[in-house]
Amino acid sequence: MKDPRPVNLLEPVRRGPARPHLVTAAYHTPNGPLHLGHIGGPFLSADVVARHLETLGHPVARISATDSHESYILMTARRGGLAPEEVASRYHDEALAALTGLGMHQDAWPDMHRAPYRAIYHERSHATVADLERRGRLVRETEKLLHSSTTGQGLVGAFVQGRCPACGSGAAGSSCESCGLWFGPADLIDPRPVLPEDGTAEPRTVTSVFLTGDPRRFSGEEAARRFPPGYADLLETYVTHNGRRIRLNHPLGWGVPWRGGAAGDVHLSYGTGTYAAFSVLRDLYRTADPAGRDAFARDTDVVTIATGGYDATLPWMFVLAFMDDETDWQPHQHHIMNRFLLLNGSKFSTSRGHVIWAHDYLRAALPVDPLRGYLASLSDAGEESDFRTADFADWTSRVLAGRWDPAIRRALRDAAGDETAVPDSFTAEALTALTATADALRPPTTSPRAALAVLDDWITRAERGLAPGEPAPWLAVLAVLAWPLMPTLGTQLWTTLGRTDHPTLATPLPTRVVTPEAFEGLPTVTRSAVEALLPEAGGS
Ligand SMILES: [Zn+2]
Known part of the structure; x- marks a missing residue:
């Protein structure tokens, strides 16, 4: 029997040539381990977006950094009697280990405190200011800022609390979690020190430096x-309160x-800090790209994507102020943002032990795919969502084990010895699903939740029954749809089809099941297993 016609869906789904991509995952402040709120955001x-782009044959570089000069690093260090460098580098390394364990590897993850990046980061910070x-x-x-009466340290960032000048909510540092506004250290209403050992707040005169934003760019x-x-x-709200600077x-x-x-006057970690860190990412990308492209040039053909939590929105936007007509530089072109994730109805809280640490999840050897899938179902750029431990366990048994697993096993069985050509109508359905996923994941409105819904619909397609010629290509399309969200499942399915690369549309879709035993089944997670990870419950 000769091979059937190749099924090539790349061009209709991708709609254009392959383009190099840079994906930057957050600009995380490494003052503690990563919890599921960070991971799910x-x-x-x-x-998910990086893997999806790879299924379409785009080259992707994953290059991200941590914000080790954020004031919360110093706060964690002072509370724990540690050196801030120690805090930043420790959690920088731990974050990478957790991300790698969850299948979220990084091609580069520079620590601005260690060689060779430290010297570059400092030099860029100074050079940027000199140029501006x-x-x-x-x-x-000249302005009066509050200082600790005992240590003399400026009460800025994490060290001062009070009320938001815009909405009046309780706020600490430079931002309001209620309304998202960022403001200056002198703007808090009723400011007072966070740490009792900082004594009282004493105003001292300092010289503050501001970057004025080009109105055409910083808008x-x-x-x-x-x-x-x-x-x-x-x-717009920030500019109303702070001016265009x-x-x-x-x-x-x-x-x-x-x-x-x-003495004590330093670069803010936002502003020149972020800009200098991005210039390191720019170098790293140029080195990683075989053509040596500049991903941040204004006319670059590299597509640059950054992701961040809602509270990071303004710091990401602040670098817009560095754009002007004299500098061949632009920030990331697309920003994928998400709102906060709650845990069983309330905010993640380290102090209350209301948290699930990523490293605890990995250490307990719980399966990664179900976690990623459930977190995807909660992802949302528009509103808060809630990780409910009971729902998570229920989803893994009801959906993954209850529906997906039997549908996959049936398709693997039915594909054995099936030599029928793929029906054209089925190819059209596959194209519809793959296009829907590409639409769901296109930045900046990328929605892993919408991509998961397409994947679930594709399972439903098999539950309605697959005709001869359909089971193997159904599995192949499932592998391509699943791999960004649940990489182990995607890889196993792709392997059943005799493939050793990652699921991709860049080559004709495999249409024969070769090693059905490569599918090991969809694992579940019990409620007791996941709740044992809550420190408040007396778990680890
Ligand atoms: Zn506010």
Whole structure:
């Protein structure tokens, strides 16, 4: 029997040539381990979109960094009696280990505290300021900022709390979790130190430096081109409260020292900090790309995608202020954002032990695919969602074991000895599903939840019955749809079809089952197993 006509769905789904991509997963502050709220947000969406692009034959570089100069690093260090470098590097490494364990590997994960990046990061921070100064884009202002009466450290970032100047909610540091606004350290209402050992708050005169944003670039319209619908409003609100400018330095005493500044005056980790970190990503991408492309040039043909949590929106937008006509630079072109994830109805909280750590999940050897699948079902750019441990366990047994597993086993059985050609009508259905996934995952409105719904519909297609010639290509399409969300499942299905690469449309779809035993079944997670991971429940 000769091979049937090859089924090639790449061109109709991809609708264009392969393009190089850079995917940056968050700009995470490494002041503690990653919990499922971090994982289900920016890290999952980055990995899902990267894998999806790879199924379409696009080359993808995963290059991300951590924000090790954030004030919360110093806060964690002071609370634990540690050096801030120690905190940042420890959790930087632990985050990478957790991500790798969850199938979310990174091609580069530079730590700005260690060689060779430390020197580059410092040098870029200084050079950026010198360049902006020369071009007249900086303004200096003398202002009174609060300092600790005991240590003399500036009460900025994580070290000061009070009420939000916009909405009046309780707020700490430079941002309000209720309304999303970012503001200056002098703007909090009723400010007071977070740490009792900081004594009282004493105003001292400092010189603050601000970057003025080019009105044509640092604008809601520019943000709207790069962020999901509705997000640009945050920048408009910021500009209303702060003007079209961003703060570049503060007296935190932790960070890149500000040249010519007073003792303790450092670069803010946002602003030049983010810009300098991105310039390191730019170097790393150029090195990784066989053609040596500049991913951040204004006319680049590299597609750049960043993911972040809702609270990171304004810091991501602040780098828009670095765009101007004299600099051949632009930020990431697409930003995939997500709202907070709750755990059993309330916020993740380290202090209350209301948290599930990624490393605990991995250490308990619980299966990764069901976790990724369930987190995908909760992903949302528009509103908060809730990881419910009982729902998670129920989903794995009812959906994965109850429906997906038997549908796959039946298809594997029916594919044995099936030599029928793939019906054209079935190819059209496959094209519809694959196109729906491409639409669901296209940035910046990328929705792993919508992609999971397409995958579930594809299972339903088999539950309705597969005709001769359909089971093997159904499995092949399932592998392509599943691999971004649940890589183990995708890989196993692809292996049953005799393939050793990752699921892809770049080559004709395999249409024969060769090694059905490669499918090991869909694992479930019991409620007691996942709830044992809650520290508040007396688990690990
Ligand atoms: Zn607020």
